[in-house]
Amino acid sequence: MGALSDLLGGFTTALTPINLLYALIGVIVGTAVGVLPGIGPAMTVALLLPLTYGLDPTGAFIMFAGIYYGGMYGGSTTSILLNTPGESASVITAIEGNRMARSGRAAQALATAAIGSFVAGAIATALLALAAPKIVDVALSIGSQDHFAIIVLAFVATTTVLGASRIRGLASLGLGLTVGLVGIDHTTGEQRLTFGIPQLADGIDVVVVAVGLFAVGEALWVASHLRRSPLEMIPVGQPWMSREDWRRSVGPWLRGTALGFPFGAIPAGGAEIPTFLSYVTEKKLSRKPEEFGHGAIEGVAGPEAANNASAAGTLMPMLALGLPTTATAAVMLAAFQQYGIQPGPLLLKREPDLVWGLIASLFIGNALLLALNLPLAPAWAKLLRLPRPYLYAGILAFASLGAYSVNGSTIDLLILFALGCLGLMMRRYGLPMVPAIIGVILGPRADQELRRALQISDGDLSGLVNTPFSMTVYGLVLLLIIWPLLRRVLRPTGGSNESDP
Amino acid sequence: MNRRYRAGLAVALAAMLTVAGCGDASGGKSVTNLRVMVPTGPGGGYDMTARTAAKVMEEAKLARNVEVFNLAGAGGTVGLARLVNEKGNGKLIMQMGLGVVGASYANKSKAKVSETTPLARLIExxxxxxxxxxxxxxxxxxxxxxxxxxxxxxxxxxxxxxxxxxxxxxxxxxxxxxxxxxxxxxxxxxxxxxxxxxxxxxxxxxxxxxxxxxxxxxxxxxxxxxxxTGGTRIKGIDAPTLKESGVNVVFTNWRGMLAPPEISESDRKALLKLITDMHGTKQWQDALAKNGWTDAFLTDEKYAAFLKSETERAAAVLHDLGLG
Missing domain, CATH: 3.40.190.10 (Periplasmic binding protein-like II)
Known part of the structure; x- marks a missing residue:
């Protein structure tokens, strides 16, 4: 009860006209900057932080929450419309989202993303307000071995995205894993596959890989076929979500939230793995799994919810313990310090008004974003009416601008174009894109967590399975592998190709 | 889309101007059009230090049109390589610190801190x-x-x-x-x-x-x-120094500024004066207190000697590990 009345107090702090105006400004500029691929929410916030310097702490944090959510949402918008994810958490959204857009369902994809983000954000923020200390305790007990177990589970789940040809799917996964290896190995400090180019030392960002393979590769592919295939416009269908769309979105929103929030709370959990797990879960549970790969609304609703819930989750160790476990949280920490506020385990005791005001402003920023973007979704969708040559030229310019603007370095552009050519070749030879992206996301993490776990156990392999959590996850993995085999043994008379659950 | 991306650019520019702009035209012999390179991404420690220093230079009218930009990569060695390539450019300084010294060795960077022009250590x-x-x-x-x-x-x-x-x-x-x-x-x-x-x-x-x-x-x-790990105890922390505990190591993480190699003597003097004046302002001292930074001001030759010993120490450690 105490938390609830505190939260209401927070709303009274946050809900003044001037603070609402700050939130509105934050949402608008956050979205505007967040659409650039390569500029994720952390960078958006860092770049726009100076805008908030003149304000009082409450006003500043409200604008900040707006910028943050705006930046996140901006990344999803371009992901769906242009296949150029603005940040790593919306890479998975691009897979189905862009397919939906190209079959004339852009407005629905944007709407399910916006509403899903709102639902997930609201639930996660409520959990943040009510249960933070308890969840944080559990989250901290998650170690590298547990983390690695989840990644193994995710690797097993990649089999569902390999596509029709296993060989091609695995080749694509291998390509992704190789790209993921590039950079300094953080355990020993050795460089891998950098060929003496210092710009490669930090590795290749998954956003650059996604934009290169998805957007640039697609543009080249379309360009190489323009003469042969007729110039057809992308249809723009119904502007609003149908009842069917709603029915198919609700489940993924809730499951996405359930996956994303705890992940965000784990130090270094991140949003990429939960968005991917949400995607494969929805594909498994869907009554129309054949729609996946051609624009299934569940594949947008789930990952978008997971992404937003995870964002709220990352604030938990930050507000409850003062641990900035993500780049965004670290930037936020800097913002706190500007006002002479030291975040940490004592923050809630020292500055209750500020914390509850911040949590309330997360709700407000979230609601404003929905109010702003839902009516705009049909308008954005019209963008796709542009004739293809202009549309793809625009996408190329936009993708290049994004890659270049991060560091102002031409090498980043060359990397983007090289990946674009790789994307073209993969399309030419029928390699699916998704496993490559999953390889880039999971590979480096698997590498790091496995070695961390082994370092901590001093090389003892039992250190990988010595927690109840990791044992449970491996049990699940085993079940997933054995289940299809078992079914075949139990029902040897055929029907083993059924996909009914 | 065009409108959108223009809006994005405009906002990014506006954000930069908020930091770097507002220069008053009344400063007489102030340094103009200085660029400060941050070799890491926005929001980190180097970034905060550089942006604070730039803001103080502007506010105290010591310099006009100071622009801070980020060139992140490889623990700062991408920025270091750029600095070394900007030979003779007297309008560029780079924010750096111990991390850049170590990274240049660990990454086997061709550009070395020793090639640059040391200006000053600011904080530790x-x-x-x-x-x-x-x-x-x-x-x-x-x-x-x-x-x-x-x-x-x-x-x-x-x-x-x-x-x-x-x-x-x-x-x-x-x-x-x-x-x-x-x-x-x-x-x-x-x-x-x-x-x-x-x-x-x-x-x-x-x-x-x-x-x-x-x-x-x-x-x-x-x-x-x-x-x-420092030479003295920290106020508010009830713990001895390493030396008091019988381990002969003094270690602090510091941040300072470098200029490109082979800049003219007059440019070097002007930059040194700018940073020294900046260090003397009340705004800088306030910023130190606000951010919890410890003043560790050291300039010119003393800073060069300090850089040398830090480089040697880092190189020795990394050599032991087979990384140097």
């Missing part, structure tokens, strides 16, 4: 050796004894990659205590936040990280400080 921060509050180790000696007995079973962590400050501090401590750096089980975390998470979750035996990042945890009693 000691590291702390911390253990979780329930840890069996109550003094640095307890920890060192256990560590020496079985280095493999004593994973220690830091918030920086090999070559970074936390890593160097851990290795220097080990070396002084008689543990082979190659035997040290150092677990890399992506920053102080992640490290503290592992420490509070009791994943590692001890951590070595920046004092500022742990202040609140210390106050809340969730971690215990066994020693501070």
């Amino acid at each position: 921060e000691p590291n702390v050796v911390v253990v979780p509050d329930k840890s069996p180790y109550h003094s640095l000696q307890d920890l060192l004894n256990a560590w020496k007995a079985d280095p493999g079973k004593m994973p220690g962590g830091g918030g920086s990659s090999p070559g970074g400050p936390d890593h160097l501090a851990t290795m220097l401590l080990a070396k002084a205590a008689g543990i082979e750096p190659k035997q040290v089980n150092y677990v890399t975390y992506a920053g102080g936040g992640e490290l503290l998470g592992a420490l509070l979750g009791k994943k590692i035996a001890f951590g070595v990280t920046g004092a500022g990042e742990t202040t609140d945890q210390i106050e809340a009693g969730t971690v215990r400080v066994l020693a501070v």
Whole structure:
């Protein structure tokens, strides 16, 4: 009860006209900057932080929450419309989202993303307000071995995205894993596959890989076929979500939230793995799994919810313990310090008004974003009416601008174009894109967590399975592998190709 | 889309102008059009220092049109390479620190700090050796004894990659205590936040990280400080220095400024004067207090000598590890 009345107090702090105006400004500029691929929410916030310097702490944090959510949402918008994810958490959204857009369902994809983000954000923020200390305790007990177990589970789940040809799917996964290896190995400090180019030392960002393979590769592919295939416009269908769309979105929103929030709370959990797990879960549970790969609304609703819930989750160790476990949280920490506020385990005791005001402003920023973007979704969708040559030229310019603007370095552009050519070749030879992206996301993490776990156990392999959590996850993995085999043994008379659950 | 991306650019520009703009035209012989390169991304420690310094230079009318820009990559060595390539450019300075010195060795960078023109060291921060509050180790000696007995079973962590400050501090401590750096089980975390998470979750035996990042945890009693690595004790932290604990190491993580190689003598003098004047302003002193930074002002030749000794020390540690 105490938390609830505190939260209401927070709303009274946050809900003044001037603070609402700050939130509105934050949402608008956050979205505007967040659409650039390569500029994720952390960078958006860092770049726009100076805008908030003149304000009082409450006003500043409200604008900040707006910028943050705006930046996140901006990344999803371009992901769906242009296949150029603005940040790593919306890479998975691009897979189905862009397919939906190209079959004339852009407005629905944007709407399910916006509403899903709102639902997930609201639930996660409520959990943040009510249960933070308890969840944080559990989250901290998650170690590298547990983390690695989840990644193994995710690797097993990649089999569902390999596509029709296993060989091609695995080749694509291998390509992704190789790209993921590039950079300094953080355990020993050795460089891998950098060929003496210092710009490669930090590795290749998954956003650059996604934009290169998805957007640039697609543009080249379309360009190489323009003469042969007729110039057809992308249809723009119904502007609003149908009842069917709603029915198919609700489940993924809730499951996405359930996956994303705890992940965000784990130090270094991140949003990429939960968005991917949400995607494969929805594909498994869907009554129309054949729609996946051609624009299934569940594949947008789930990952978008997971992404937003995870964002709220990352604030938990930050507000409850003062641990900035993500780049965004670290930037936020800097913002706190500007006002002479030291975040940490004592923050809630020292500055209750500020914390509850911040949590309330997360709700407000979230609601404003929905109010702003839902009516705009049909308008954005019209963008796709542009004739293809202009549309793809625009996408190329936009993708290049994004890659270049991060560091102002031409090498980043060359990397983007090289990946674009790789994307073209993969399309030419029928390699699916998704496993490559999953390889880039999971590979480096698997590498790091496995070695961390082994370092901590001093090389003892039992250190990988010595927690109840990791044992449970491996049990699940085993079940997933054995289940299809078992079914075949139990029902040897055929029907083993059924996909009914 | 066009409208959108233009809006994005306009906003980004506006944000930069808020920091770098507003220069008053009344300053007489102030430095104009100076560019400050930050070799890491926005929002980090180097970025904060550079942007604060630029803001103070503008506000105190010591310089006009100071532009801060980020060129991140490879622990700062991408920026360092750019600085070395800008030979003779008297309108460019680079924010850097110990991390860049270590990274240039760990990454085998062709560009070396020794090729540049040293300007000044601005601030420093000691590291702390911390253990979780329930840890069996109550003094640095307890920890060192256990560590020496079985280095493999004593994973220690830091918030920086090999070559970074936390890593160097851990290795220097080990070396002084008689543990082979190659035997040290150092677990890399992506920053102080992640490290503290592992420490509070009791994943590692001890951590070595920046004092500022742990202040609140210390106050809340969730971690215990066994020693501070600087030359003197830190106010508010009840822990001895390494020297007092019998380990002959003094280590601080510092930040300073460099200029490109071969700049003209007049440019060098002007930049030195600019930074010295900036250091003297009340705004800078206020900023130090506000951000919890310790003043460690050192310029010109003294700074050059300091850089040399720091470079040698980092190189020796990394050489022991087979990285130098």
